[in-house]
Amino acid sequence: MTPSGVYVRTPESRAATSAAMRRLPLPGPTATSYGAIHWWLRARYGKAAEHLCAECLGPARDWACVGEYVHDVAEFVPMCRKCHIWFDKIERG
Numbered sequence: 001m002t003p004s005g006v007y008v009r010t011p012e013s014r015a016a017t018s019a020a021m022r023r024l025p026l027p028g029p030t031a032t033s034y035g036a037i038h039w040w041l042r043a044r045y046g047k048a049a050e051h052l053c054a055e056c057l058g059p060a061r062d063w064a065c066v067g068e069y070v071h072d073v074a075e076f077v078p079m080c081r082k083c084h085i086w087f088d089k090i091e092r093g
Contacts, residue, residue, distance in 0.1 A: 063079075
């Protein structure tokens with residue numbers, strides 16, 4: 001039994017949240033904050049976890065920026081955490 005006041009996320013509630021998020025208006029093309037870009041990615045293309053890692057083809061966890069930080073999906077690829085950290089160290093210094 002869950003204690004009073006504790007909210008437990010279920011697969012159904014996560015799916016409902018994702019569906020509701022896709023119906024919300026997207027941030028404008030000039031909104032380039034970390035949160036705005038990642039919200040835009042999730043709303044348009046889903047969670048990175050719904051994709052395979054672009055490097056090792058394992059399950060992805062993060063959207064990794066491989067170019068400019070703009071509203072262009074070509075600048076982002078889904079990556080697992082290990083490949084994302086490796087990419088950031090090697091490519092971004």
